[in-house]
Amino acid sequence: MHPWRVNFLHDCPTVNKLLNLLDTTGAGTITSTVGITTNPWNTRLRELAKQCQFAQALTLYRQMLRSGDSPNAFTFPFVLKSCASLSLLISGAQLHSHVIKTGCKYEPFVQTSLISMYCKCYSIEDARKVFDENGESKSLVVCYNALISGYTSNSRFYEGLTLFCKMREAGVSANSVTMLSAFVCTSCAFESWNVPPWLSC
Known part of the structure; x- marks a missing residue:
């Protein structure tokens, strides 16, 4: 804080x-x-x-x-x-x-x-x-959405985008809320040069 x-x-x-x-x-x-x-x-x-x-x-x-x-x-x-x-x-x-x-x-x-x-x-x-203390979090899109959105609102775009990639690797299906947060993370991260050019999902 x-x-x-x-x-x-x-x-x-x-x-x-x-x-x-x-x-x-x-x-x-x-x-x-x-x-x-x-x-x-x-x-x-x-x-x-x-x-x-x-x-x-x-x-x-x-x-x-x-x-x-x-x-x-x-x-x-x-x-x-x-x-x-x-x-x-x-x-x-x-x-x-x-x-x-x-x-x-x-x-x-x-x-x-x-x-x-x-x-x-x-x-x-x-x-x-x-998020990490509960193993079930990694299978629930609502938990991913809450944390990705939190990373976005705290201007930690690279971490939000990284979590989105891990979510996809875990086979958790994204919804419209996920995609909106991921889009904002991607746009802001590239704009501020926080995303390495090799990062892709």
Whole structure:
């Protein structure tokens, strides 16, 4: 994360409060809930995230933990999106620990949300670690898309294009999202002379 962004998070009272939303109080009661739908909470979280009310979504997540209910694979994409949109890397990392505690880290869309969150918080190495730690990632186009898009948005075009080539070598079929990110990577990489002339997929 860039230094100015760290200073902003700690200097802004509103955002600083958000950093404390996901402290360890109540987190110890989180249990594995894969396959269980916490309907009222998840429905409201989805609505808040869709309406771009990200701070409210994080507050609601905190309320859910305090109520004694546990998050599940349907919960995390919405709260991770909220952290990503507010560039709250610390809170996002705390959510990552909740994901592990609940046994949801291998759920495809939770994993994709984690990768996207880290990329949008300028922590691309953590995003790559999430991708590499799960062997199933290398067979899922959604995980490749999240990381390639993250490389692109962080101006790391050569790495994005290299991952696209590895995806093709692994036999994973690309979709329109993949091709768009790969096209941007290719165009920007060649323009900035970051791609060796011998590289081809």
